[in-house]
Amino acid sequence: MPIKTWLTENLGVRIPIVQGGMMWVGRAELISAVANAGALGFLTALTQPSPEALRAEIRRCRGMLKPNAVQFGVNITLLPAINKPDYMGYAKVAVEEGIRVIETAGDPSPILKYIKANGCTVIHKCVTLKHALRAERLGVDCISIDGIECAGHGGEYDTTSLILLSKCAEELKIPYLASGGFGNGRQLAAALALGASGINMGTRWMATVEAPIHYNVKKAIVDCDENSTVLVLRKFRNTTRLHKNAVSMEVAEIERTKQDVKFEDVAHLMSGKRGKGVYETGDVDAGVWSLGIVAGLIHDIPTCEELAKTIERDAETIIAKTNGLVQTSARL
Numbered sequence: 001m002p003i004k005t006w007l008t009e010n011l012g013v014r015i016p017i018v019q020g021g022m023m024w025v026g027r028a029e030l031i032s033a034v035a036n037a038g039a040l041g042f043l044t045a046l047t048q049p050s051p052e053a054l055r056a057e058i059r060r061c062r063g064m065l066k067p068n069a070v071q072f073g074v075n076i077t078l079l080p081a082i083n084k085p086d087y088m089g090y091a092k093v094a095v096e097e098g099i100r101v102i103e104t105a106g107d108p109s110p111i112l113k114y115i116k117a118n119g120c121t122v123i124h125k126c127v128t129l130k131h132a133l134r135a136e137r138l139g140v141d142c143i144s145i146d147g148i149e150c151a152g153h154g155g156e157y158d159t160t161s162l163i164l165l166s167k168c169a170e171e172l173k174i175p176y177l178a179s180g181g182f183g184n185g186r187q188l189a190a191a192l193a194l195g196a197s198g199i200n201m202g203t204r205w206m207a208t209v210e211a212p213i214h215y216n217v218k219k220a221i222v223d224c225d226e227n228s229t230v231l232v233l234r235k236f237r238n239t240t241r242l243h244k245n246a247v248s249m250e251v252a253e254i255e256r257t258k259q260d261v262k263f264e265d266v267a268h269l270m271s272g273k274r275g276k277g278v279y280e281t282g283d284v285d286a287g288v289w290s291l292g293i294v295a296g297l298i299h300d301i302p303t304c305e306e307l308a309k310t311i312e313r314d315a316e317t318i319i320a321k322t323n324g325l326v327q328t329s330a331r332l
Contacts, residue, residue: 014038016198021075149181185314216282226296
């Protein structure tokens, strides 16, 4: 029997697993493979240089789907910026192209009314219960809650997924997904036990055959353990978890030792262009790149279909074993 949750019942996915937005990685090759595997994938809008480029990527992704594929969505991350991207432009293209599920991060307010009015389901990604409750009040449909274990931005409070999910169970009225540190079937079973409707994975999807990044990066993830990441930019309240390489460790050292350190002191090292180059060239020390602690649980590079099936099967096995712990006893 398949696992049934809000994700499978409302969004038509076959397996309650999500592939969230990932800068430079969330492209058609990966998202189509995730959809073909029966899970929910999101194209990363801001990986595309313009809304029209996103339109082309959506169409390219559709062209790679098999007849039994499930729907895919678009991630739109809205963050403060000097030169703001055309967030509404990206949202309009997604709606015009028939996308019916949007993953947001940051402040969804500028586009939320529009995408909801056009029938889209909104999954909002955040790192604190306070932000989750605000998003719930704004009208999003589901929360994806990120613990500090996650790759990239995990917030400033170091709250683990175990605590965040338990808090969501107590206080949220809408469904929620477990994000940050998830990558296998045992963890899916645990997330479901904590009330989540599924798991949202990032790092684990990077180590798949179809992920559009260099094989050297995938192999590096497999070779990593749970101690292979470093938190940087804490002094700027922009804490970010990265792969522990030559560049990220230089950033950490500057932050640790330089008096009155300013972001300008490390900006050249944190360049997104350099990070993109890692994925393209396979030189894992060419720039900074995001990596979650879940790397310690990644031991192979399967296809997306193999990964999804393995996670589903292992979760079902764990759930069955866990149910067996409850023994009925005769009452005297």
